[in-house]
Amino acid sequence: MSTSSNSSLICALFVLISAVAHLSPVTATDHIVGANRGWNAGINYTLWSNNHTFYVGDLISFRYQKTQYNVFEVNQTGYDNCTTEGAVGNWSSGKDFIPLNKAKRYYFICGNGQCFNGMKVSVLVHPLPPPPSAATAAENSTPNAASPLSLGWLLQSSVSCAFLWFGFSWI
Ligand SMILES: *[C@@H]1O[C@H](CO)[C@@H](O)[C@H](O)[C@H]1NC(C)=O
Ligand SMILES: *[C@@H]1O[C@H](CO)[C@@H](O)[C@H](O)[C@H]1NC(C)=O
Ligand SMILES: *[C@@H]1O[C@H](CO)[C@@H](O)[C@H](O)[C@H]1NC(C)=O
Ligand SMILES: *[C@@H]1O[C@H](CO)[C@@H](O)[C@H](O)[C@H]1NC(C)=O
Ligand SMILES: *[C@@H]1O[C@H](CO)[C@@H](O)[C@H](O)[C@H]1NC(C)=O
Numbered sequence: 001m002s003t004s005s006n007s008s009l010i011c012a013l014f015v016l017i018s019a020v021a022h023l024s025p026v027t028a029t030d031h032i033v034g035a036n037r038g039w040n041a042g043i044n045y046t047l048w049s050n051n052h053t054f055y056v057g058d059l060i061s062f063r064y065q066k067t068q069y070n071v072f073e074v075n076q077t078g079y080d081n082c083t084t085e086g087a088v089g090n091w092s093s094g095k096d097f098i099p100l101n102k103a104k105r106y107y108f109i110c111g112n113g114q115c116f117n118g119m120k121v122s123v124l125v126h127p128l129p130p131p132p133s134a135a136t137a138a139e140n141s142t143p144n145a146a147s148p149l150s151l152g153w154l155l156q157s158s159v160s161c162a163f164l165w166f167g168f169s170w171i
Contacts, residue, residue: 027128028058028059029058030058031058031123033045033063033108039069039071041118042118045118045120046121048121053126054100055100055125055127055128056127058100059097059098060097060106061097062091063095066092070091071092071098071109072108072111073088075107076105082116090111103126103127104124105122105124105125106123108120108121
C-alpha cells in the first residue's frame with residue numbers, strides 16, 4: 001500500500017511539474033552574437049544578424065575576451081561612423097546579456113577601435129507575432145530554456161503515470 005501511495009504521489013508531482021513547464025512561456029530566445037565565433041574582429045556580423053529573427057523580449061548576448069573588447073549600444077550615426085559618443089549603454093563583462101525590449105533597430109559596436117575591423121552589429125527587433133510560435137522563433141537560435149513541452153507529451157506522461165499508478169494498486 002505504501003508503494004502504491006508513494007508512486008501516486010510521485011505521479012501527481014510529475015504531472016504537475018510537466019503542466020507548469022508547459023504553461024510557462026519559453027519563447028524568449030538568447031541570440032549569441034557570432035554563434036560559436038563570438039564577438040571578435042574580422043567577422044561580418046551582417047551575415048549573422050540576417051540569419052536570425054529577433055522578437056521583443058529576446059536577448060542578445062556577447063561573448064568575448066573582456067581584456068580585449070567591450071560592447072556599446074549606439075545610434076545609427078555611431079554604428080555608421082564607429083563612434084561611441086552619446087552611447088545608450090556599455091558592457092564589458094565578457095559575457096553580456098542584453099534584453100531587446102523594444103520593437104526597433106538596435107546598434108552595437110565595440111568601443112576600442114575594433115568597430116573598424118567589423119565589430120559592429122545591427123539587429124531589427126520585431127513585435128511579438130500574434131500567436132507565439134516557439135518553433136519558428138527558435139529556429140537558427142539557441143533557446144534560453146528547454147524546448148517547450150508539447151501537450152501531446154504531457155498527455156502521454158499522464159497516461160503512462162496512470163498505468164504505473166493502477167499497476168501498483170493491483171499488485
Ligand atoms: C557583410 O555582408 C553583407 C551581406 O552580404 C555585405 O553587404 C557587406 O558589404 C559585408 N560587409 C563587409 C564589411 O564585408
Ligand atoms: C557619419 O558618417 C556619415 C556616413 O555614413 C557621414 O555622412 C557623416 O558626416 C558622419 N558623421 C560624423 C559626425 O562624423
Ligand atoms: C546619435 O547621437 C549623436 C550624439 O548624441 C547625435 O549627434 C546624432 O545626431 C544621433 N544620430 C541619430 C541618427 O539619431
Ligand atoms: C558606461 O556606462 C556607465 C553607466 O552604466 C557610464 O557611467 C559610463 O560613462 C559609460 N562609459 C562610457 C565610456 O561611455
Ligand atoms: C544560417 O543558419 C543556418 C541554419 O542554422 C546555418 O546552417 C548557416 O550556416 C547559417 N549561415 C550563416 C551565414 O550564419
